[in-house]
Amino acid sequence: MNQSPNRRLLLIDDTPSIHDDFRKILMPVVETNQALDAMESALFGDTTKARAPVFELHSAYGGEEGLQLLVTAMERKQPYALAFVDMRMPQGWDGAKTIEELWKVAPDLQVVICTAYSDYSWEDLLERLHAHDRLLILKKPFDNIEVQQMANTLANKWDMARRASLQTTHLEQLVEQRTQALQMEIDERKHLESQLVQSEKLASLGQLAAGVAHEINNPVGFISSNLSTLEGYFNQLQQMLDAYQRAEALVTPPEQSEQLKAMRLGLELDFLKEDIPVLIKESREGIGRVVQIVKDLKNFSRVDNEQTWQFANLQQGIDSTLNIVASELKYKADVVKHYGALPEIECLASQLNQVVMNLVINAAQAMGPERGTITISTGVDSENVWLEVADNGYGIAPQTLQKIFDPFFTTKPVGEGTGLGLSLSYGIVKKHRGDISVSSELGKGTTFRVVLPIRQTAA
Numbered sequence: 001m002n003q004s005p006n007r008r009l010l011l012i013d014d015t016p017s018i019h020d021d022f023r024k025i026l027m028p029v030v031e032t033n034q035a036l037d038a039m040e041s042a043l044f045g046d047t048t049k050a051r052a053p054v055f056e057l058h059s060a061y062g063g064e065e066g067l068q069l070l071v072t073a074m075e076r077k078q079p080y081a082l083a084f085v086d087m088r089m090p091q092g093w094d095g096a097k098t099i100e101e102l103w104k105v106a107p108d109l110q111v112v113i114c115t116a117y118s119d120y121s122w123e124d125l126l127e128r129l130h131a132h133d134r135l136l137i138l139k140k141p142f143d144n145i146e147v148q149q150m151a152n153t154l155a156n157k158w159d160m161a162r163r164a165s166l167q168t169t170h171l172e173q174l175v176e177q178r179t180q181a182l183q184m185e186i187d188e189r190k191h192l193e194s195q196l197v198q199s200e201k202l203a204s205l206g207q208l209a210a211g212v213a214h215e216i217n218n219p220v221g222f223i224s225s226n227l228s229t230l231e232g233y234f235n236q237l238q239q240m241l242d243a244y245q246r247a248e249a250l251v252t253p254p255e256q257s258e259q260l261k262a263m264r265l266g267l268e269l270d271f272l273k274e275d276i277p278v279l280i281k282e283s284r285e286g287i288g289r290v291v292q293i294v295k296d297l298k299n300f301s302r303v304d305n306e307q308t309w310q311f312a313n314l315q316q317g318i319d320s321t322l323n324i325v326a327s328e329l330k331y332k333a334d335v336v337k338h339y340g341a342l343p344e345i346e347c348l349a350s351q352l353n354q355v356v357m358n359l360v361i362n363a364a365q366a367m368g369p370e371r372g373t374i375t376i377s378t379g380v381d382s383e384n385v386w387l388e389v390a391d392n393g394y395g396i397a398p399q400t401l402q403k404i405f406d407p408f409f410t411t412k413p414v415g416e417g418t419g420l421g422l423s424l425s426y427g428i429v430k431k432h433r434g435d436i437s438v439s440s441e442l443g444k445g446t447t448f449r450v451v452l453p454i455r456q457t458a459a
């Protein structure tokens, strides 16, 4: 912003003698006597003489030529501060037209219009040029000092306007930068807040889960073991009942035998014998589910004392997990694998398997009546590996999307989903300092992407 003041002037007039006059007025030859100057500075030190401002005057003898000079000057980034323009130039453009053209190229150019007569009324001219603040009128014959003062004042005015405009631009840039920085801060904060909310939910759920799991574990344990015992006992009872039934006809007296038979039919003993094992089986399955939920809950809240961080092969983990869930997938989807070569990653391998299992089972559960495809891809991206589980199932509605990582959020029927799969997975991925994200389109399918650092530096 500390450029030297602009003292470049343009004179457009078709009368050559006017140019000589202007030159004399604005560019007086300063008499210099080098010998005298040298003596002066030897006597008084290096003194800076106050000099009259030096103008650089360029001449054009018609409007078109003037415009050409201006265009060239602008291209060279050496703009004029001020133009003196003759009003009446019969050969080409008149002053008004010339000024219009000049301002198209350099709107900030200060202009003095010089004239002896007036072809326009000044009001009309000012009106036509829309420029009360850039245009002055100099009537011929003019006074030398008047020309000098105009040149000085208007060149200074041009400089000030340029400085103001540069400052405004600079300020606007600063405001723009600051606004951007603030916006980024706001976005970042929102992101952190939502993460905080998520991790708070997880933490409080974790405490709850640890307590509940602990309380439930014991009764579940003895119910489960009692059911097994009960099943065994019932088998024995059944053998005994069968034996009794075979002996039924031999019982004497015959009325007693009839009585036994009537009782057997009344109690629907055959049905009971069939139904009791089914009830026991269902109860055992139910209890098995409870055991699984408790296990999930414990996993969820676990501080992970038993597990250790180690370098493991993610692909092996995926494959063994796929084996475990094979029966769940069998009738629902084909699995396609696109594995990229992966380095071993530092992780809690069994927990990552659990993430994969949740994602794959969710994908299978998202299939409609038709058989679908689950595509599992992996790859490396600088310091991270990534894993994607994509399905062509029914997709997730946009308004549901932000809730799917919430603990206990499920859209599945009671008994089928607990809504813990994804929140568990989220917790596990975060523990690995990784990231899990989802993109989905209703009716098209869903893709989950997990990104995990290869190393847990300073973890």
Ligand SMILES: Nc1ncnc2c1ncn2[C@@H]1O[C@H](COP(=O)(O)OP(=O)(O)OP(=O)(O)O)[C@@H](O)[C@H]1O
Pocket (backbone or CB within 6 Å): 358, 362, 363, 366, 391, 393, 394, 395, 396, 404, 405, 409, 410, 411, 412, 416, 417, 418, 419, 420, 421, 422, 423, 446
């Ligand atoms: N691949 C998917 N396609 C469609 N919806 C999905 C998919 N994965 C998750 N969802 C939606 O997100 C919800 C939450 O998933 P999450 O795995 O946490 O629980 P869940 O599958 O319902 O129950 P759980 O996993 O505990 O058995 C699901 O109920 C379902 O609505």
Ligand SMILES: [Mg+2]
Pocket (backbone or CB within 6 Å): 358, 361, 362, 417, 420, 421, 422
């Ligand atoms: Mg699930």
